[in-house]
Every structure is written in C-alpha cells, then in structure tokens.
Amino acid sequence: MLIADRHGKAPLPGKSGFNPVLAAQPRTIFDVMSGLARELDAVNLGQGFPDEDGAPDVREFAARSLMTDSNQYPPAPGLIELREAVADHYLRFQGLDLEGAGEVVVTSGATEALAAAILGLIAPGDEVVMFQPLYDAYLPLVRLAGATARFVRLEPPHWRITAEALAQAFSPKTKLVLFNNPLNPSAVVFPDEDLRLLAAACVKHDVIAVCDEVWEHVVFDGRRHAPLMALPGMRERTVKIGSAGKIFSLTGWKVGWACASPPIAQAVAKAHAFLTFTTSPNLQRAVAYGLGKDAAYFAPALQGFARSRDRLAAGLKAEGFAVLPSQGTYFLLLDLKASGIDMDDQTFAQRAVREAGVATIPVSSFYAEDPVTSVVRLCFSKKDSTLDAGVERLARARKLFS
Numbered sequence: 387m388l389i390a391d392r393h394g395k396a397p398l399p400g401k402s403g404f405n406p407v408l409a410a411q412p413r414t415i416f417d418v419m420s421g422l423a424r425e426l427d428a429v430n431l432g433q434g435f436p437d438e439d440g441a442p443d444v445r446e447f448a449a450r451s452l453m454t455d456s457n458q459y460p461p462a463p464g465l466i467e468l469r470e471a472v473a474d475h476y477l478r479f480q481g482l483d484l485e486g487a488g489e490v491v492v493t494s495g496a497t498e499a500l501a502a503a504i505l506g507l508i509a510p511g512d513e514v515v516m517f518q519p520l521y522d523a524y525l526p527l528v529r530l531a532g533a534t535a536r537f538v539r540l541e542p543p544h545w546r547i548t549a550e551a552l553a554q555a556f557s558p559k560t561k562l563v564l565f566n567n568p569l570n571p572s573a574v575v576f577p578d579e580d581l582r583l584l585a586a587a588c589v590k591h592d593v594i595a596v597c598d599e600v601w602e603h604v605v606f607d608g609r610r611h612a613p614l615m616a617l618p619g620m621r622e623r624t625v626k627i628g629s630a631g632k633i634f635s636l637t638g639w640k641v642g643w644a645c646a647s648p649p650i651a652q653a654v655a656k657a658h659a660f661l662t663f664t665t666s667p668n669l670q671r672a673v674a675y676g677l678g679k680d681a682a683y684f685a686p687a688l689q690g691f692a693r694s695r696d697r698l699a700a701g702l703k704a705e706g707f708a709v710l711p712s713q714g715t716y717f718l719l720l721d722l723k724a725s726g727i728d729m730d731d732q733t734f735a736q737r738a739v740r741e742a743g744v745a746t747i748p749v750s751s752f753y754a755e756d757p758v759t760s761v762v763r764l765c766f767s768k769k770d771s772t773l774d775a776g777v778e779r780l781a782r783a784r785k786l787f788s
C-alpha cells in the first residue's frame with residue numbers, strides 16, 4: 387500500500403509484480419471503517435475490540451514475568467506450561483482429552499494458527515470448503531496455499547447449515563473444511579444438529595476440519611460452546627484453534643494455539659516454525675496462569691458483554707430498528723430491510739459514517755460471492771456512553787436516509 391502510494395503509477399521494481407493473490411486483495415473493511423471513524427471523529431461500532439482492557443491479574447502476571455523471567459526465544463511449539471494449561475483448560479471447560487506436549491502448538495494469535503494450519507496441511511490443487519460469511523483472513527490464506535475455495539452460503543436470520551449445501555460443496559478433492567463457531571459476524575452458535583451434519587460430511591469424505599473457535603468463551607444466555615472435535619469421528623481430524631486475545635479481552639496480545647492429534651499438530655508446527663517460529667514468552671506465561679482459572683473467574687466479563695449487548699439491542703429497538711439475535715461474539719446485527727432502510731449495507735455503512743458519524747461493518751464484506759447485503763455488524767464490547775452515542779447516531783442516520 388505504502389509503496390504503491392509513494393510511487394504512484396511508476397512501474398514496480400521486481401519484474402512481474404508482487405504476489406497476485408495479495409495484490410488482488412482490497413484494504414480490509416475494518417481498516418477502512420476504523421480509518422474513517424478516526425478521520426471523521428465518528429463513534430466506532432465497527433472493528434471488534436473492547437473499549438477497555440480485560441484481566442488485570444493476567445496483565446500484572448505478564449508485567450512481573452517480563453522483569454523476572456527469560457525474554458529469550460522460547461521453544462517453537464510454545465512453553466510447555468502454556469501447552470499443558472491449554473489442554474487442562476479444555477478438559478475442564480469442554481471435556482476434551484488433549485495432551486499438551488504432543489497436541490498443542492502455541493502461535494502468535496489465532497490468525498497465525500489459521501495460517502499454519504492452512505499452509506501446513508494443504509497441497510496446491512486441494513479444495514477447501516468454507517462458510518460464508520467468512521473471516522477476512524481465510525480466503526487469502528487458502529489462495530496463498532494454492533488451494534481452491536468452495537463456498538457454503540449461510541444467510542440471515544438463522545444462518546443454518548443444510549445437508550444439501552454440504553453435499554454440493556464437498557468433492558473428492560476436498561482436503562479441508564474451515565469452520566468458525568461461534569460465527570463472526572453472524573453472532574450465531576451453531577446448533578448440535580448442524581455440527582453433526584458437518585462432522586458426518588468430514589468423516590464421509592475423509593476431510594480435516596480446521597475449527598476457528600476464538601469466540602468459545604463469549605456465548606450468552608446459558609449456552610455452552612460445543613467443540614466440533616468432540617463429535618464422533620472428529621477427534622483425529624480436527625484442528626481446534628483458540629485465542630487468548632478473545633478469552634481475556636486483550637486482543638493486541640496475539641497469543642493463540644492450535645490443538646490437533648500428533649501428526650496434524652506436527653504439520654501445523656512445521657509451518658509455524660517458518661512463519662513466526664515462536665511467540666512472546668512472558669505473554670505465554672501469563673496466559674497459562676489465566677487459563678488455570680475456574681468458571682467463576684470468567685463469568686463477570688461475560689456478564690458485562692451480555693449487558694452491553696442488551697443495552698445496544700434495547701436502544702436500537704426503542705428507535706425502531708430491527709436486530710437479529712446475538713448468541714455469542716462481540717457483535718449484534720442490524721437488519722436494514724426490516725428496519726425500513728431501503729439501502730444496501732455498503733451504501734448504508736459509507737453514508738452512516740460520513741453523514742451521521744457512526745462506523746459499522748457491512749456484512750457483505752464477509753462474502754466472496756453472492757453476498758447478503760441487508761445487514762450491518764455492530765460491535766457492543768464498548769463503554770455504555772459509546773453504545774448510547776452509537777444508537778443516537780444510527781437514529782440520526784435513519785432519519786437522514788428515509
């Protein structure tokens with residue numbers, strides 16, 4: 387981006403141009419919207435990070451560790467204390483029986499775990515089944531690995547998976563399925579029935595499932611997260627990906643992990659060794675400490691997010707907006723059509739930030755083809771004052787546009 391800006395239309399150095407997969411990627415919508423929010427001093431309900439840092443004790447642990455423990459390269463697959471803490475955490479919270487040393491690889495955020503899984507497991511020419519709406523990193527990574535994407539299109543209001551859609555997407559060439567549950571941006575927690583359909587398709591077609599479960603702790607109204615890895619036939623063919631950034635509301639930490647049976651974990655670890663090699667040791671130590679906590683420790687943060695979700699939803703409903711149910715994640719979807727706004731999501735998001743001073747994320751940006759264009763994503767992990775100001779600005783937008 388910088389290079390292109392600086393050189394304008396001058397020919398780029400390096401013969402035939404840069405990597406075409408990345409050159410074809412537009413700037414991410416999060417970047418665009420956050421940039422506009424800053425420039426226009428708009429209320430930012432766009433990008434998904436909390437207004438306030440979480441877990442003060444985990445941060446204090448990290449600060450102490452920085453001064454008292456080693457700051458040199460830790461082992462490539464991660465400190466054993468964190469690998470064991472991840473395994474123990476998932477045993478206590480999700481009933482999974484993982485072996486820290488052989489089945490957990492620590493990465494620099496879930497994003498690197500995704501990259502390592504995709505690059506480590508795919509061979510050029512393979513097919514990868516993905517669900518739209520999809521997180522922005524998935525498609526470029528799959529294409530960088532030389533694979534072809536096959537999409538299952540999910541749509542509001544229920545975003546359900548069907549056997550027919552899976553049958554159309556899976557083929558003899560399918561190597562991997564990339565699945566995000568709870569799903570960003572739809573804010574749904576997939577029901578057991580859908581998980582069973584997906585697991586059965588993976589077993590039938592001998593496919594590995596890469597499960598992005600970064601939102602596993604942010605599920606509301608008494609729901610429990612069900613890992614795909616726990617379904618029949620999935621233990622040996624699933625890569626389960628988690629993120630400390632999401633669990634402790636410390637999104638900038640970029641400490642994540644991939645859990646899988648030993649041969650798959652080794653393939654992921656190999657790719658990780660050439661991507662980042664390792665991850666900040668003292669953040670790893672602090673995350674290991676935090677993962678050791680019990681359910682009572684995690685409850686207040688979750689209650690806080692649920693309260694913020696309810697505040698934003700109630701405020702919007704009072705202004706006549708229609709919202710979709712948010713079962714998990716930091717997000718709530720505003721249904722433009724049902725709110726009487728006759729405009730596609732991209733136009734709404736652009737006009738709302740410029741004319742009414744509120745940044746949102748158009749959900750069509752999460753589709754590679756045939757997008758859903760009738761909903762925008764709002765992030766509620768914000769202070770009450772930010773949420774209230776967001777509602778007021780959205781109400782202003784609605785008046786302006788009708």
Ligand SMILES: Cc1ncc(COP(=O)(O)O)c(C=O)c1O
Pocket residue numbers: 434494495496497498521566570598600628629630631632637640641642
């Ligand atoms: C579905 C999904 N996957 C991965 C990530 C990135 O996680 P990390 O910051 O640990 O790389 C996010 C962040 O919002 C996400 O929503």
